[in-house]
Amino acid sequence: MNLLHAPSMSSRFENPFLPHVRRHVTIDRTGRERVRLSTPAEWKSFSCNSGNEFPRRGKLDKASRRVYAPIASVARTEGTASIQETDILQVKGVTYRPPGSDATLLDNVSFSLPEKSLGLLYGPSGSGKTTLLQVLGGLATPTNGTIYIGNNSTDSTKNPHGPGSLSARVGIVFQFPERFFLTDTIVEELIFGWSRQTQDPVLRQTQTLKLQSAVYAVGLSGLPLDMNPRNLSDGYKRRLALAVQLVRMPEIMLLDEPLAGLDWRARADVVKLLSALKKEKTIIVVSHDLRELSPIVDRAWQMEMGGVLTQQPWTSTVTK
């Protein structure tokens, strides 16, 4: 192996998803990055590869920055796949007609969204907003067009993702998600669908860490995990519904009317939570609550009847 490994770095992970986790980064001369995560001793030692995203400079401590800066610049100039600081969702010319129907629910929809930002999708009832979320989440296959979860807009090597791969990379929280809780405890709700058979300790520890991270990220860590989710307040039910998706570690979160049916206090709470989440996730929200969401919206689109999407300058949107 002719790769010269740079010194390993360690920096505390300053994000709400992985509290108390130390991150050890090694980057070879080709710019390929290996990330090892380790938890404090009381959680037992564990490590895994966690993709190839560059750590952002601001997240590294001073010593790590000194080591990291020259390595990062080598990686960037060599143009490797590790240069993924600006992951983008790109939707190009997507049309959707349900199988066996002539109705066009989405008509040549195109848009993109930068990583770690929040896009707002609004429009009249029946215009096709939920349909678009279903297509983005891989629950329906576009009749035409392509959806990319790409690296950047000029990267010609990125591949379109079929519905199967989309559903693995996208988490959808439908309207009134608490109506679909299936189990009698918070923890069962979170791990629903996980294999109970696995004896692989690394996989088990990875799953445990994901669970802890999701619970912490939505502010449920103070609650007993054996609590019945139906006994949670409305706002906390929404938090749990978000955690159910976050635990799958999706790259993009799609939320259909996350404020619907909540009182003012819970609504403000959810807006605050989304504001924190978008520091780590790319989020698309379908909502009619433009004013409440406006402070955290980075990009906005209006869906018109017939599934026609137009991007809106956000400043003019909020004054409507």
Ligand SMILES: Nc1ncnc2c1ncn2[C@@H]1O[C@H](COP(=O)(O)OP(=O)(O)OP(=O)(O)O)[C@@H](O)[C@H]1O
């Ligand atoms: N399988 C289907 N076949 C035909 N039409 C459908 C199908 N599914 C949904 N529709 C229609 O597509 C249109 C768009 O529905 P969709 O639920 O996406 O709208 P929406 O903008 O999310 O509405 P709302 O704000 O009320 O949730 C509606 O007129 C709906 O009746």
